[in-house]
Amino acid sequence: MVPLWTYLLVAAGLFCIGAYGVLSRRNAVAVLMGIELMLNAVNINLVAFWRYLSPLNMAGQAFTAFIFVVAAAEAAVGLAIIISIYRTRQSVIVEDVDIMKW
Amino acid sequence: MLFEVPSLESLNLGVTLPAVSLAFGVCVLLLADLLLVPKDRKEITAWLAVAGVAVSFVLNLFTFNNTDNEAFLGMFVADSFTGFMNIVILLTAFLGILLSKDYLKRAGIERGEYYTLMLMSAAGMMFMASANDLVVVFIALELLSIPLYVLAAFRVPDVKSEESGMKYFILGAFSSAFFVYGAALVYGATGTTSLPAIFNAVGTLAESGGSSAFLLLAGAGLILVGLGFKVAVVPFHMWTPDVYEGAPTPVTAFMSVGAKAGGFAALLRIMAMSLPAFTLADGQTFAAWQQTFWIIAALTLILGNLVAIAQSNIKRMLAYSSIAHAGYILMAVAASGTIGLTDEATRAALIYLLAYMFTNLGAFGVALAVERDDGSGTNLNDFVGLAKNRPGLALMMAVFMLSLTGIPLTGGFIGKWFVFKATLDAGLVALAIIGVLTSVVSAFYYVRVIVNMYLRDGEAETPGETQMVNWAVYIAGAGTLIMGIFPFLVTGLSDLVTVAASVVR
Numbered sequence: 267m268v269p270l271w272t273y274l275l276v277a278a279g280l281f282c283i284g285a286y287g288v289l290s291r292r293n294a295v296a297v298l299m300g301i302e303l304m305l306n307a308v309n310i311n312l313v314a315f316w317r318y319l320s321p322l323n324m325a326g327q328a329f330t331a332f333i334f335v336v337a338a339a340e341a342a343v344g345l346a347i348i349i350s351i352y353r354t355r356q357s358v359i360v361e362d363v364d365i366m367k368w
Numbered sequence: 369m370l371f372e373v374p375s376l377e378s379l380n381l382g383v384t385l386p387a388v389s390l391a392f393g394v395c396v397l398l399l400a401d402l403l404l405v406p407k408d409r410k411e412i413t414a415w416l417a418v419a420g421v422a423v424s425f426v427l428n429l430f431t432f433n434n435t436d437n438e439a440f441l442g443m444f445v446a447d448s449f450t451g452f453m454n455i456v457i458l459l460t461a462f463l464g465i466l467l468s469k470d471y472l473k474r475a476g477i478e479r480g481e482y483y484t485l486m487l488m489s490a491a492g493m494m495f496m497a498s499a500n501d502l503v504v505v506f507i508a509l510e511l512l513s514i515p516l517y518v519l520a521a522f523r524v525p526d527v528k529s530e531e532s533g534m535k536y537f538i539l540g541a542f543s544s545a546f547f548v549y550g551a552a553l554v555y556g557a558t559g560t561t562s563l564p565a566i567f568n569a570v571g572t573l574a575e576s577g578g579s580s581a582f583l584l585l586a587g588a589g590l591i592l593v594g595l596g597f598k599v600a601v602v603p604f605h606m607w608t609p610d611v612y613e614g615a616p617t618p619v620t621a622f623m624s625v626g627a628k629a630g631g632f633a634a635l636l637r638i639m640a641m642s643l644p645a646f647t648l649a650d651g652q653t654f655a656a657w658q659q660t661f662w663i664i665a666a667l668t669l670i671l672g673n674l675v676a677i678a679q680s681n682i683k684r685m686l687a688y689s690s691i692a693h694a695g696y697i698l699m700a701v702a703a704s705g706t707i708g709l710t711d712e713a714t715r716a717a718l719i720y721l722l723a724y725m726f727t728n729l730g731a732f733g734v735a736l737a738v739e740r741d742d743g744s745g746t747n748l749n750d751f752v753g754l755a756k757n758r759p760g761l762a763l764m765m766a767v768f769m770l771s772l773t774g775i776p777l778t779g780g781f782i783g784k785w786f787v788f789k790a791t792l793d794a795g796l797v798a799l800a801i802i803g804v805l806t807s808v809v810s811a812f813y814y815v816r817v818i819v820n821m822y823l824r825d826g827e828a829e830t831p832g833e834t835q836m837v838n839w840a841v842y843i844a845g846a847g848t849l850i851m852g853i854f855p856f857l858v859t860g861l862s863d864l865v866t867v868a869a870s871v872v873r
Contacts, residue, residue: 281549288542297538304545308552315556325561329503333548336510340541343514347521347533354525363531366610
């Protein structure tokens with residue numbers, strides 16, 4: 267079987283790519299995608315830990331299912347906010363949203 | 369064994385009633401607002417929301433400090449810590465609704481779902497205070513945050529409010545990802561998500577050393593990053609001033625207290641109750657995470673208090689002041705990392721939160737009364753001469769400012785007293801000194817508001833002053849003064865709080 271650390275490495279890589287996306291992308295929708303990527307990296311971690319460390323305890327899998335739900339809810343609210351910003355400013359570029367000093 | 373269905377009795381649903389009744393009440397409120405309440409009578413929804421809070425409050429008094437306190441097979445715990453936290457959260461929701469009712473009408477955003485969202489967030493905070501499992505902490509964190517993102521952007525199409533909602537959403541979701549990554553690493557290190565089981569596993573982990581201890585340390589660090597964003601401690605505070613300034617004022621008041629209460633409840637549960645014995649070397653008397661916490665607390669105190677001096681907008685000033693107060697509560701959390709001091713430090717944090725709740729909601733209440741209908745009028749100069757035109761409100765504002773500074777005979781002093789005492793008992797002398805010095809600095813910008821109100825001539829107006837707002841401000845003022853003059857009432861209540869009992873079995 268593939269050792270556990272390879273899964274952790276992939277997950278850590280994905281998490282960092284997601285975080286980089288959040289910090290560097292200018293489009294708010296792309297920022298949202300970065301956040302989704304970070305949450306999915308966590309899912310890989312959880313499932314790998316569940317399979318390798320405690321396959322009899324369902325906590326890892328259950329946690330993953332809850333993260334799906336939360337990610338969906340977050341995306342819904344996030345897109346709604348982005349759409350309402352687009353309606354007033356005709357732009358979803360994060361840097362344009364700077365009336366108050368950041 | 370794996371898929372055994374638990375019996376209904378073993379779930380012990382009785383003790384979950386305060387939080388569950390509020391969550392259920394939210395669903396009923398949403399339907400009632402949609403089907404029964406006419407469009408132009410949205411104040412009915414506000415009163416229904418107050419009724420929901422009241423029911424939950426009464427149920428909380430019944431379940432406060434009971435012994436058989438675990439529900440849902442140990443994932444949910446309703447000990448005295450939960451009971452105390454619930455009181456803080458429900459009072460926040462109550463005062464938040466009082467402040468909102470007339471503000472929404474003035475701002476032209478009177479929609480029923482506002483109260484639903486506010487109570488949903490409050491329910492999330494209550495679940496956070498009772499969470500005994502990392503999964504529940506995460507769900508509660510999101511239940512707390514997602515309604516707040518919507519509330520921050522509630523004043524559409526006001527550009528500031530939208531901007532505030534978007535900033536809060538992006539940074540909030542970003543920080544949740546950090547939190548949940550940390551939770552996954554803690555799960556990987558200990559093989560369980562249950563906080564008591566993590567507590568038991570930590571002892572053996574430290575002895576064995578190796579990669580698991582490293583995973584646990586990294587996990588604890590990432591959890592700190594995630595929750596640090598929620599409670600706004602330096603260096604995770606950048607969103608706070610913008611979000612607080614842009615969000616509708618009653619929402620700012622609600623989240624400046626509620627989100628902090630929820631975040632610190634989770635921090636205390638995870639750090640102080642399940643990882644207190646996590647030391648990296650034999651014979652160490654403090655937890656491995658304590659030093660990180662005290663450095664962050666010191667940075668938060670210094671930056672929050674210094675930058676607040678430069679602010680000219682009352683909402684921004686209170687935002688930086690709320691960062692500073694997160695630093696004081698974090699002092700107590702850091703102190704709880706010293707072995708044997710968990711109970712005392714947790715009590716100090718709870719007392720501080722209660723005092724901060726009354727004081728901060730009151731201060732935002734007065735700011736809301738001075739604010740004009742279009743959202744302007746939040747400059748410090750708008751307070752000039754308030755004492756002449758509205759002596760009652762000005763007096764209350766003076767009390768709140770003195771309480772935030774920590775002057776005796778106010779709640780803020782009692783809170784600071786217990787926090788500093790816990791910090792000194794924990795041996796963190798340098799941190800306590802920083803706390804005292806920054807309190808002195810904070811007097812500068814708090815007293816400036818009092819000077820503006822009393823010593824300068826002007827015509828301050830209070831277009832937002834209504835009966836509801838006055839009630840909220842005077843209740844908050846009474847709470848602040850009663851806590852300051854009769855501190856034994858609160859300390860007596862907090863003496864019931866024993867945190868270790870819920871973990872060690």
